[in-house]
Amino acid sequence: xxxxxxxxxxxxxxxxxxxxxxxxxxxxxxxxxxxxxxxxxxxxxxxxxxxxxxxxxxxxxxxxxxxxxxxxxxxxxxxxxxxxxxxxxxxxxxxxxxxxxxxxxxxxxxxxxxxxxxxxxxxxxxxxxxxxxxxxxxxxxxxxxxxxxxxxxxxxxxxxxxxxxxxxxxxxxxxxxxxxxxxxxxxxxxxxxxxxxxxxxxxxxxxxxxxxxxxxxxxxxxxxxxxxxxxxxxxxxxxxxxxxxxxxxxxxxxxxxxxxxxxxxxxxxxxxxxxxxxxxxxxxxxxxxxxxxxxxxxxxxxxxxxxxxxxxxxxxxxxxxxxxxxxxxxxxxxxxxxxxxxxxxxxxxxxxxxxxxxxxxxxxxxxxxxxxxxxxxxxxxxxxxxxxxxxxxxxxxxxxxxxxxxxxxxxxxxxxxxxxxxxxxxxxxxxxxxxxxxxxxxxxxxxxxxxxxxxxxxxxxxxxxxxxxxxxxxxxxxxxxxxxxxxxxxxxxxxxxxxxxxxxxxxxxxxxxxxxxxxxxxxxxxxxxxxxxxxxxxxxxxxxxxxxxxxxxxxxxxxxxxxxxxxxxxxxxxxxxxxxxxxxxxxxx
Numbered sequence: 001x002x003x004x005x006x007x008x009x010x011x012x013x014x015x016x017x018x019x020x021x022x023x024x025x026x027x028x029x030x031x032x033x034x035x036x037x038x039x040x041x042x043x044x045x046x047x048x049x050x051x052x053x054x055x056x057x058x059x060x061x062x063x064x065x066x067x068x069x070x071x072x073x074x075x076x077x078x079x080x081x082x083x084x085x086x087x088x089x090x091x092x093x094x095x096x097x098x099x100x101x102x103x104x105x106x107x108x109x110x111x112x113x114x115x116x117x118x119x120x121x122x123x124x125x126x127x128x129x130x131x132x133x134x135x136x137x138x139x140x141x142x143x144x145x146x147x148x149x150x151x152x153x154x155x156x157x158x159x160x161x162x163x164x165x166x167x168x169x170x171x172x173x174x175x176x177x178x179x180x181x182x183x184x185x186x187x188x189x190x191x192x193x194x195x196x197x198x199x200x201x202x203x204x205x206x207x208x209x210x211x212x213x214x215x216x217x218x219x220x221x222x223x224x225x226x227x228x229x230x231x232x233x234x235x236x237x238x239x240x241x242x243x244x245x246x247x248x249x250x251x252x253x254x255x256x257x258x259x260x261x262x263x264x265x266x267x268x269x270x271x272x273x274x275x276x277x278x279x280x281x282x283x284x285x286x287x288x289x290x291x292x293x294x295x296x297x298x299x300x301x302x303x304x305x306x307x308x309x310x311x312x313x314x315x316x317x318x319x320x321x322x323x324x325x326x327x328x329x330x331x332x333x334x335x336x337x338x339x340x341x342x343x344x345x346x347x348x349x350x351x352x353x354x355x356x357x358x359x360x361x362x363x364x365x366x367x368x369x370x371x372x373x374x375x376x377x378x379x380x381x382x383x384x385x386x387x388x389x390x391x392x393x394x395x396x397x398x399x400x401x402x403x404x405x406x407x408x409x410x411x412x413x414x415x416x417x418x419x420x421x422x423x424x425x426x427x428x429x430x431x432x433x434x435x436x437x438x439x440x441x442x443x444x445x446x447x448x449x450x451x452x453x454x455x456x457x458x459x460x461x462x463x464x465x466x467x468x469x470x471x472x473x474x475x476x477x478x479x480x481x482x483x484x485x486x487x488x489x490x491x492x493x494x495x496x497x498x499x500x501x502x503x504x505x506x507x508x509x510x511x512x513x514x515x516x517x518x519x520x521x522x523x524x525x526x527x528x529x530x531x532x533x534x535x536x537x538x539x540x541x542x543x544x545x546x547x548x549x550x551x552x553x554x555x556x557x558x559x560x561x562x563x564x565x566x567x568x569x570x571x572x573x574x575x576x577x578x579x580x581x582x583x584x585x586x587x588x589x
Contacts, residue, residue, distance in 0.1 A: 076218050077279045078375065079255035082211045084204065084244040087181065087235045095139035095235045097177035099168035101161060101203050103148045104128050105187035110237075112136065113183065116143055131171045139181050139235075144171050152190035159466075159493040161186075161199045162206030169210040169231055181235035182207055195490065200238060201247055202493040205581070207234055208251040212574065215259040216267060249379040250584060254577025256280065257365075257372030261568065262575040265344035265361045270310075270319045270393045273343060273364070277321050277371055277391075284378045291320040300432035302411050302543065303392055306425045309348070309402040310395040316343075320433065321367075321391040325377040329384045334444035335587065336437040340426040340453035341367030341393035348396050348422030349404045350523075359571035363426070365564055366453035367391035372580050382588050386444070390437055392429040396422070405523065408516050411435065413545030416517040424521035426455045427536050431543040438546055441557055448481065448558045451540060452579070457525065458532025459563040460570075463497045468567035468579050470496045471537045474551030476558035481586075485560075489582030494567070496582060501561075505531055505538035518542045537561040 090098065090110055100113055104121075107114040116136040120127045127134075128147035136143040146168030148160040165182065172180045184203045186196055211231040217223045236243060260268060260276060268276070274290045281288050294311075296304040296318065307318035321341075342363035346352060352360065370389045377387055407419045412432040419428075430451055441447035459469045470482035486496040508531065509519050520539060526532030540561065541547055549557035567578035 076215060077259075077276055078252065079212070079215070079218070079259055081208050081248060081251045081255055082231050083233045084208070084248050085233070085235050086238045086240065086243060088237065088239060090138050090181070090183070090237065092139050092181055092235060094233075095179050095181035097140040097142050097144065097172040097175065097180045098136070098138040099144045099146055099165075099172055099180050099182045099207075100185065101146050101148065101164045101168055101182060102185040103151045103160075103187050104145075105189060108183060108185035110183065112138060113143065117145065120145070131167055133171065133175055140177060140179075142172070142175065142177070144168050144175075146171070151186070151196065152192070154192070156192065156195075157490060157493070157495070158196050158199050158202045159495075161196070161203040162209075162493045165203040165206035166210040169207045169234075173210075173229055173231055178229075178231060179233045179235065180207075180231055181237060183237040198491050198493075200236070200240070201243065204234070204236055204243065204247045205251060205493070207231070208247060209254065209574070209577070212255055212258055215263050249376055250581055252379060253372040253376035253580050253584075255372075256375045257368045257577045257580060258575040260368035260371055261362050261365045263361070265395070266315075268361070268364070269315050269343055270317060270341075270395060271315060273341065273367075273393045274319045274321050277323065280371070280375060281323065281378065285325070286374060286378055287322075287324040289322040289324075291322070292317070296320075300392075300412060300429075300436075301409055302417060302432050303394060303429040305403040305407065305409050305419070306348070306396055306422075306428050307394045309399045310397040312399060312401065313397070316395045316397060318392075318394040321371075321389075321393055323371065323374045323389040323391070325374060325385075325387045327377075327381065327383045327385050331386045331445050332384045333386075334441070334447045335385065335387045336441055336444075336447060336449045337370045337373070337387070337389045338430050338434045338437050338449070338451045339367030339370040339389065339391045340364070340430050340451075340455065341391045342426060342429065343393060343395045345396045345423070345425065346398045348398055348425060349402045350422045351398055352423065362568065362570055362575065363396075363454055364393070365568035365575070366426075366451070366455075366562075367393060368575075369564060369568070369578065369580060370452055372577060373583055376580065376584055376588070380588065385588075388437070388440065390433045392433045394425075394429050396425040411543045411545075413543065415543050415545065416511075416515065417520055417543055418512070418516035418518070419520050421521040421523050423525075424536070426453050427539050427543070428520065431540055434540055434544040434546070438544060438549065438557060442555060448476065448479075448560070449546075450560050450562060451537075452562045452564060454565040454568050455536055455563045456533040456565055457527040458529065460566040461527045462533060463566055465566050465569060465573075466495070466576075468496050468562055468564040468582075469499045469533055471499045471501050471534065471561045471563075473501070473541065473546065473557075473559040475549070475556040476560045478551060479558055481558060481560045485562075485579070485582050485586045488585035489579065492581040492585050494578050494581040496562075496567075496579065499534055499563075501534050501537045501541070502531075505535040506542070508535040509539045509542060533563050533565075536563075
């Protein structure tokens, strides 16, 4: 084996001639001349002496490395969205296609494009709806027409631009484009045009989201080209110099959320989730602290009940991940985020039967979105605020040691909790962490607490896919937090629906016997239960001790619960990264 090592070292350490440092382009990939030179050196080395199996393996290994295409050039952590650049040149030589995103009510004002659109639609009335690709003397010699549809109706919003951008980018990538230039046009003739104030930004975010490569694809050096082909750079026909940095920051944050939420149960098991977070913020000003314990019963008793069955498998052990950001200057505002990070939800003893377990690797959407939001803070560095994230990263496994209905467990806040359904594990793992956040918030300047979770199917049933539910307690409602988030979310294509936690929800979780103070859940699915996404917020309020901090208390604490089950989007639809845009606009921008 010694000669083999020597040969590899010689090949690795040898310095190539300077003339061989140029990059040679092959379809969809870059292969350096140095790699070609390595092949030549090896061929000489193996052909003259003896064609040994060892040398053959070396050749095949080097060729395999070259075959890895762009996947090898994309960092796994943090994700690297396509670079965004603005241009005022419709024939920009750096771009290789043009996508026109428009409502097509009137002309976009670029003569060469308007003439092409007029000529095309004259002979094909369905050209816009069919994403027609036509030869035009613009960048790349090709133009794709992607229509938003009618934008004048009462129910239309800015997501029409995001949808059109995603379709347009998908079409040009299929045609072989890797550096599209997008032109975004809105006729602005309707009475609801204020809803489209951010249409250019939202369209670019749509284009970026279409270009996301899942973490598992980026880490797979043998991933087929058919799944790795995507836009590598996006040009925007605009003069807005702030646009590239702004949209890139939001998309980078959403990509983090997609990585964590969308990866499979083993790739993102609790220890590996924590490792990703540590790698993500390594070298940044954010502080990351990962709590690991053989038994969390003293600190987080409700979380430990859910986690105890998973302790049979070391790689499934629970972790509590804390991330903290403190901006420059005096802290004037403090936000606490508690996230549900169920890396896989079997349902526990109340097992998800009948095929409904598939897709439950995405039950960590709340923790994932919060982590993405924290990454946004790292990128934009807002001043005078402190943000603390507490992520309950647990697997809800099933087995002999699984927690079961009828168990009575005293929460961190001292509240006796009767378990009603082990598939209501999300509120269990968050309640004690919420209590901890409450304890810290009492000492913080101008605090506001959030819980963020893919918590209930009822939120999806009530509002549909693409929307998250926002619920305030009394102090938060006085500040109109849910209303503020919903208004900002609508303008950024990340809409929320405002829900209200009412007396019936607290009645629903009221104790049923002398042995408990609160009922965790009924035995039915949330989708089959009236007010199925509101009463879990009531449970969280009671179990965490937040009932002592209402609007008429001596120490009121604003608390907002976000159920993002609908907006996260479940498998196999790509993870959205919601509610990062809404939160960013409402709290930071």
